[in-house]
Amino acid sequence: ALASGYHNQPEMTQEKFKPSFLDETQALFRTGDLGKQTAPGIIEFMGRKDNQVKVNGYRIDPGEIEYQLTRYAPIERAIVLPVQVNNQTQLSAYCQTDKTLEIAEIRELLAKFLPVYMIPSYFIFLKQYPLTRHGKLDLHSLRELKETSKSLVNSNYVAPRNHLESNLVSIWEKILSKHPIGIFDNFFEIGGHSLLLSRVVTRVHKELNVSVKLADFFKVPTIAGLATLISQTQYNYQEPISAIPPQKSYPM
Numbered sequence: 001a002l003a004s005g006y007h008n009q010p011e012m013t014q015e016k017f018k019p020s021f022l023d024e025t026q027a028l029f030r031t032g033d034l035g036k037q038t039a040p041g042i043i044e045f046m047g048r049k050d051n052q053v054k055v056n057g058y059r060i061d062p063g064e065i066e067y068q069l070t071r072y073a074p075i076e077r078a079i080v081l082p083v084q085v086n087n088q089t090q091l092s093a094y095c096q097t098d099k100t101l102e103i104a105e106i107r108e109l110l111a112k113f114l115p116v117y118m119i120p121s122y123f124i125f126l127k128q129y130p131l132t133r134h135g136k137l138d139l140h141s142l143r144e145l146k147e148t149s150k151s152l153v154n155s156n157y158v159a160p161r162n163h164l165e166s167n168l169v170s171i172w173e174k175i176l177s178k179h180p181i182g183i184f185d186n187f188f189e190i191g192g193h194s195l196l197l198s199r200v201v202t203r204v205h206k207e208l209n210v211s212v213k214l215a216d217f218f219k220v221p222t223i224a225g226l227a228t229l230i231s232q233t234q235y236n237y238q239e240p241i242s243a244i245p246p247q248k249s250y251p252m
Helices: 010-016 062-070 103-110 139-152 163-176 194-208 214-219 223-232
Strands: 017-019 027-029 033-039 042-048 053-055 058-060 077-085 088-096 122-126
Touching (some): 053 088, 062 103, 088 139, 103 214, 194 214, 214 223
Antiparallel strands (some): 077 088
């Protein structure tokens, strides 16, 4: 189930599709995977020859994301790396800039050019990339920066203030398998990613009779923001939004 070439891209077709040594009328596709033959008929998979990574079942080239990030003027340079969060691979973007940027604005911008599964879950902003003593990019230190930023997230829990927020929290907690989730916790910074986001949208529509768009999450990735958006727009939310007695906030 493979195409015979790239549409209107003869140079790429020539690079990736090679005549088969078994049948010259057929073609072999150069996948970019690296392997070695360990025994006749047995090939051991070694990794990738390029920078592609597999995230949530999708093959992704981080360079495409980095290109879109650097189109945003305040970002001088961008590096996107796969990181492990709760035994799942997610994307983290490390952006070199001396400006104060809004993550929601960047996510919304990326959503115009990239599918949702290519939008990073984490964004780290720094004025200068860490370097090794030999002057090379220190990827290990970059990943540690993500862990540091993660530890600062959800430092204070704020409970839902009304029925709508309470219902949204319940949905998020079930899908993310995380408890408790506060109304100001960022969906993407507490383990959320594209596949889980699709499940949230489906569950919100089923349980609350509300049609939330994926793009809405990039604008308001918190319970408080999403609840405000739902209550102030044309969404058909039937349940009355009555106040719930305030609950005490406590540090996590």
